[in-house]
Amino acid sequence: MRIINVNLGCRSYDIVVGDRIISYLNKFISKLNLCKLQAVVVTNPSILSNHQDYFLQGLRKARDYHFIVLPASEKTKSWPVLFKVLKKVFTIDNRGDVFLVSFGGGVIGDLTGFCAAIYKRGIPYIQIPTTLLGMVDSSIGGKTGIDLEFGKNLVGAFYQPYLVFSDLKFLETLPVKEIKNGISEIVKYGIITDPAIVDFLERNLKQIPKFKPKDWLQIVVKCAQIKAQIVEEDELDNKGVRAILNFGHTLGHALESALNYKGISHGEAVALGMVAESIMANRLNILKEKDLIRIINLITSLDILPRLKVKPSSSRVLSHLKYDKKAKMGELKVVLPVAIGKVKIISSPPLQVIKNSFREAVKLCIK
Ligand SMILES: NC(=O)c1ccc[n+]([C@@H]2O[C@H](COP(=O)([O-])OP(=O)(O)OC[C@H]3O[C@@H](n4cnc5c(N)ncnc54)[C@H](O)[C@@H]3O)[C@@H](O)[C@H]2O)c1
Incomplete structure (x- = not known):
């Protein structure tokens, strides 16, 4: 397992990379004081069907967990889907006790990060990329957002995650x-x-x-x-x-x-x-x-x-x-x-x- 720190002062975070490392996610959840919170995991159907049991071994330290499962498409990075996710997070949230988990590729990561940036003016989120592109690029750096019909990523925010956790095992099922x-x-x-x-x-x-x-x-x-x-x-x-x-x-x-x-x-x-x-x-x-x-x-x-x-x-x-x-x-x-x-x-x-x-x-x- 390798750890790379992104040094951004009070917004610093670790990028963890390794193969079959999901159980270590629990340690990071404790270290980041996220244990008292409920994890709201945003993901796609194929990722969940392939990896749910394995993935949940890493969420043992979270107080509870919920899934929001979204269609796998660039169209998911859109205002109607974002609005739906925000409302769902609100129904789960019990007086500010939620953090978001992006469990997917760049689409899920960009949308979840933006949702975390604007819900209640910012709540914690972690990136668990499941695509190679997500691991090498989109999960890192806090560029979050959605597309408009005129072009990509036209609405968004810089909002850094608390952690990027790249378990290479997820690549096994990546087409x-x-x-x-x-x-x-x-x-x-x-x-x-x-x-x-x-x-x-x-x-x-x-x-x-x-x-x-x-x-x-x-x-x-x-x-x-x-x-x-x-x-x-x-x-x-x-x-x-x-x-x-x-x-x-x-x-x-x-x-x-x-x-x-x-x-x-x-x-x-x-x-x-x-x-x-x-x-x-x-x-x-x-x-x-x-x-x-x-x-x-x-x-x-x-x-x-x-x-x-x-x-x-x-x-x-x-x-x-x-x-x-x-x-x-x-x-x-x-x-x-x-x-x-x-x-x-x-x-x-x-x-x-x-x-x-x-x-x-x-x-x-x-x-
Ligand atoms: N924020 C940034 O800095 C940044 C950088 C680069 C790209 N992006 C954005 O990332 C997006 C593209 O991301 P992407 O290439 O990861 O695509 P994606 O998120 O659309 O995922 C691709 C497909 O792979 C499936 N999938 C994901 N992980 C899987 C797994 N482990 N096993 C089986 N299927 C799996 C998904 O369900 C989806 O169908 C674009 O919207 C792009 O704008 C953002």
């Missing part, structure tokens, strides 16, 4: 498609900060599809350390440090919302976004051809790009850029790689370059 979503974010960490991650992925191309939960330990810990460090430096995403995590997400998010989140997963959209933004960097003469080829080879070899039957309209995708959170005061900021392990933030790149790069990336996805 391959979802593992690939997590791999996309791992590739992102490699390209933005750490060539060693890219080396690791290149070395393990053949083994990765056969990885057992324990095989993920090293890479999950590495990514959690990177994310923790970035969050420590720029908790509120206003110093330009945390922004580098948006690599691949500017075009990725625009594509997801242009397609109305249908027929494409978050990781696939990010993979396509990373390819398009790397092509953009090359066309703007800030990324060498050999690095671009290495990035494209890695992403195609890992088979994390979407398989598109029809080309999405690049004008429609570009029109969604204006809803991007990274577009401030009319200025679009895009994170572009300058080498493997290093990125730069570029303001308002020429629209034609964005369009052409996106079209080139899409060609790799048409099957």
